[in-house]
Amino acid sequence: MAEHVPGTSSLAEPEPERQQRLRQIPSISAILAYPELEGYLERFPNEVVTQVAQQVVGRVRTAMLSGSAEVHPDQIIDAVRRELDQLERPRLSPIINGTGVIIHTNLGRAPVSAETAEAMAETASRYTPLELELDSGRRGGRMVEISRLLRLLVGAESSLVVNNNAAAVLLVLSALCAGREVIVSRSQSIEIGGGFRIPEVLAQSGARLVEVGTTNRTYVRDYAAAITSETAAILSVHWSNFRIVGFTAQPALAELAELAHQRGLVLIEDLGSGALLDTAPFGLAHEPTVGEALSAGADIVCFSGDKLLGGPQAGIISGKWELVSRVAAHPLARAVRADKTALAGIAATLRHYLYHEALTKVPVWRMISAPLDQLEARCRSWVAQLGHLPGLAVVESQATVGGGSLPGETLPSRALAIPEAVARAHGLTLDQLAQRLRTGRPAVMPRVENGRLLIDARTVLPGEDGDLVQALRQALGRG
Numbered sequence: 001m002a003e004h005v006p007g008t009s010s011l012a013e014p015e016p017e018r019q020q021r022l023r024q025i026p027s028i029s030a031i032l033a034y035p036e037l038e039g040y041l042e043r044f045p046n047e048v049v050t051q052v053a054q055q056v057v058g059r060v061r062t063a064m065l066s067g068s069a070e071v072h073p074d075q076i077i078d079a080v081r082r083e084l085d086q087l088e089r090p091r092l093s094p095i096i097n098g099t100g101v102i103i104h105t106n107l108g109r110a111p112v113s114a115e116t117a118e119a120m121a122e123t124a125s126r127y128t129p130l131e132l133e134l135d136s137g138r139r140g141g142r143m144v145e146i147s148r149l150l151r152l153l154v155g156a157e158s159s160l161v162v163n164n165n166a167a168a169v170l171l172v173l174s175a176l177c178a179g180r181e182v183i184v185s186r187s188q189s190i191e192i193g194g195g196f197r198i199p200e201v202l203a204q205s206g207a208r209l210v211e212v213g214t215t216n217r218t219y220v221r222d223y224a225a226a227i228t229s230e231t232a233a234i235l236s237v238h239w240s241n242f243r244i245v246g247f248t249a250q251p252a253l254a255e256l257a258e259l260a261h262q263r264g265l266v267l268i269e270d271l272g273s274g275a276l277l278d279t280a281p282f283g284l285a286h287e288p289t290v291g292e293a294l295s296a297g298a299d300i301v302c303f304s305g306d307k308l309l310g311g312p313q314a315g316i317i318s319g320k321w322e323l324v325s326r327v328a329a330h331p332l333a334r335a336v337r338a339d340k341t342a343l344a345g346i347a348a349t350l351r352h353y354l355y356h357e358a359l360t361k362v363p364v365w366r367m368i369s370a371p372l373d374q375l376e377a378r379c380r381s382w383v384a385q386l387g388h389l390p391g392l393a394v395v396e397s398q399a400t401v402g403g404g405s406l407p408g409e410t411l412p413s414r415a416l417a418i419p420e421a422v423a424r425a426h427g428l429t430l431d432q433l434a435q436r437l438r439t440g441r442p443a444v445m446p447r448v449e450n451g452r453l454l455i456d457a458r459t460v461l462p463g464e465d466g467d468l469v470q471a472l473r474q475a476l477g478r479g
């Protein structure tokens with residue numbers, strides 16, 4: 001902190017002049033008296049505004065002592081206002097997703113259905129029989145309802161919900177394989193992102209990784225040759241967000257199941273996305289479903305709640321009753337368990353599948369199944385509401401599922417395009433326009449591509465059209 005000591009700064013400014021400049025910083029009481037802060041002093045307790053002003057002044061002093069130029073009082077007031085604005089506006093307030101990436105991890109993955117959000121909010125604000133059996137009045141299991149729903153939907157004997165899929169995989173390996181060997185194909189000893197690497201998760205669980213095959217080709221005989229008395233399981237990991245193409249080979253899950261069961265091993269499948277519906281009817285590649293993995297013979301399947309399932313963040317472990325019970329009894333299960341709102345949200349989301357209404361109710365599936373003409377019509381109505389600004393266009397776009405599902409697969413879509421020239425006509429570069437949209441109210445996340453700013457209609461929720469038009473007007477300075 002040498003710079004804070006007068007006289008030791010690298011700048012050779014004489015001491016009296018430095019003191020002179022520091023005296024130009026207004027006092028805290030002078031700052032609080034600025035009319036710009038009046039409204040804030042009505043909304044915030046006095047000491048909060050005071051503290052923020054002190055922090056800003058402290059930073060300005062430090063900057064001045066280390067030689068930066070003068071700071072005008074107006075800049076100090078602006079900085080105080082910005083900090084107070086940030087305190088006032090929750091960082092996790094809604095943003096309109098114009099990127100065309102349906103499961104956008106940076107934007108919080110799947111938005112949930114209205115029914116799911118309502119179930120979660122009600123469970124959060126009231127008491128609920130989370131661990132109470134109503135008939136007997138005794139303590140009851142947290143997982144009864146979700147197990148019952150998944151038994152019907154995917155044929156799982158039993159299910160357990162935890163914090164996320166990373167926790168699900170770690171827990172399963174810890175409970176079923178610690179101290180023993182787990183066989184994984186070299187093509188599946190992978191990183192999914194965000195620090196989720198199969199070799200590291202395995203190490204963390206206390207299991208020993210035994211890699212077999214090669215990066216592009218692995219055969220059943222490779223797995224068979226690696227089985228020893230130490231082997232606990234075969235782990236299969238879905239290639240969620242990359243592809244290996246060309247000269248490749250990978251045994252079908254059913255073949256691995258046959259081998260595992262002949263040799264008394266457990267077959268664990270990390271499905272990642274965990275679709276309950278087939279993606280193929282929508283022009284996408286087929287993403288393996290939870291039901292398929294279980295009928296192929298996987299003993300345990302792990303998948304996310306907030307990817308293609310379209311629910312809140314969760315990790316779901318479905319499979320054989322005896323194995324799921326052992327997983328649930330492991331001490332780590334308590335550490336990674338799902339909270340009551342997640343359980344209520346997953347159950348509400350699963351009910352949409354039960355009633356065959358997922359395509360119309362679950363936002364992720366609504367977006368996947370939205371017809372092109374509908375997307376085109378929405379873009380046209382945005383253009384009309386913007387007053388047919390010259391240069392605006394409705395263009396073809398490619399939406400993606402995202403969120404570690406169906407890499408390289410696209411869905412034809414439509415987007416509103418704002419070309420660079422239109423932004424320039426409003427005195428903005430495309431990046432400035434994008435920044436204005438992101439920081440506006442309502443906030444919008446666009447996609448900038450090939451000299452145009454795009455708002456892809458596939459990921460804009462149906463109720464957001466009015467807000468989107470308002471945000472675009474504001475960003476272009478028209479409204």
Ligand SMILES: *Cc1c(COP(=O)(O)O)cnc(C)c1O
Nearest residue numbers: 164165166192240272273304404
């Ligand atoms: C996404 C994914 C994970 C991690 O799931 P989270 O729910 O993000 O914790 C693990 N494995 C695979 C194969 C995935 O696709």
